[in-house]
Amino acid sequence: MAIPHPIPYQGSKRNLAKYILECIPNNVERIVEPFAGSAAISIACADQKIGNHYWLNDINEPLAKLLSKMASNPNEVIQRYEYIWNGQLEGDSKEHYNFIRSEFNNTHEPEMLLYLLARCVKNAVRYNEKGEFNQGPDNRRKGKNPIKMANDIQGYGELLQNKITVTSLDYVEVLKDTQTSDLIYMDPPYQGTKGSSKRYIQGLDFEKFIEALEDLNKRNIPYIISFDGSTGNKIYGSSLPDYLNLRRINLNAGTSSQSTLTGNPEQTIEALYISKDVKISENKLKKIQYSSSPKQLSLEID
Known part of the structure; x- marks a missing residue:
């Protein structure tokens, strides 16, 4: 059975999970994701029986509630999503999307967020300065079909029911409550997203993040x-x-969809940093390391 992926989320590490899991020791007790997003790594770990418990945290509270509810009450999420999704078939689907977006910004209902993520442009969450979801609909599609969504939500529930803790805290609070038997996986917002970019509900303070890593x-x-x-x-x-003493490897994330659209397909490379306390052999790292020589690149912050 395919690994379930109910939350469509731009930047999800679903496609890189098989490489990231190679870096995680099998004797880990708990997987901790302070920036959970779609929880792709915890889902993959549960599928491979890596870890016994999973702590999913995201500062985006409706997203955290969705992660929790899909495990504790998957049938309710399935039924609500189907009802919302079917509403777009009864009239102007764009108008329906805009109505659900407006309602979500008032109610913060997690199932409405799931529909918006499934239908919005590039599955890319965007927020305005008021913290309101403001990404528009992708007019070429209707979002994941309720039958496929139901299968993914049921699969998620089977993997994680009674095995997760879900919170919506500042990531520093999560990190302070971790222990040596944990494995923390972090996929924080890119630098430069605070203030100017609307990709994330909250940006990342780089100095604060480094201090948290020093403490770990x-x-x-x-x-x-x-x-x-x-x-x-x-x-x-x-x-x-460098002074954090982290091992860095490059992972090939495949061809950029945006560059393909412009007619000049280019490879996307993502860096993975591994702390000194993750016990993994260098030979194992070499097997997943993208071997292409890095270029001298120009900085562009999303």
Whole structure:
């Protein structure tokens, strides 16, 4: 059976999960995702029976509620999503989408967020300065069919029911409550998203993030971070500082969909940073390392 992926989310590490899991020791007790998003890594770990418990945290509270409810009451989510999705078949689907978006910004109902993510342009969440969801609909499609969505939600529930803790906290609070038997996987917002970009509901303070990593190092907490990357001759975000003593490998995330649309397909490379307390052999890392020589790239922050 395919690994379920109920939340369509731009930037999800679903396609890179098989490589990231290669870096996670099998004896981990708990997987912690302080920036859970679609929870792709925890879902993949549960599928491969890596870890016994999963802590999913996201500062986006409706998203956190959705992650929780799909495990605790999947049938209710399935039925509500189907009802919302079917509403777009009864008239102007764009008008329906805009109505649901307006209602979501008032109610923060998690199932409405699921529909918006499934139908919006590029599955890309966007927020305005008021913290309201403002991404428009993709007029070429209606979003994931309720039958397919139901299968994914049921699969998610089967994997994670009674095995997850879900919170909506500042990531620093989560990190402070971790221990050496945990494995923390972090996929934080790219640098430069605070204030000017609307990709995330909250941006990342780089200095605060580095301080949190220093504390993890002092406490010998193992962690893995997806952070910066590149597409063609553009890079996204700056490298993490050398003094953190992290092993960095490059993963090939495939051809950029945007570059394909422009007729110049380019490979997207994502950097993975692995802390000294993650016990993994260098030979194993070499097997998943993208071997192409890095170029001198120009910085572009999304």
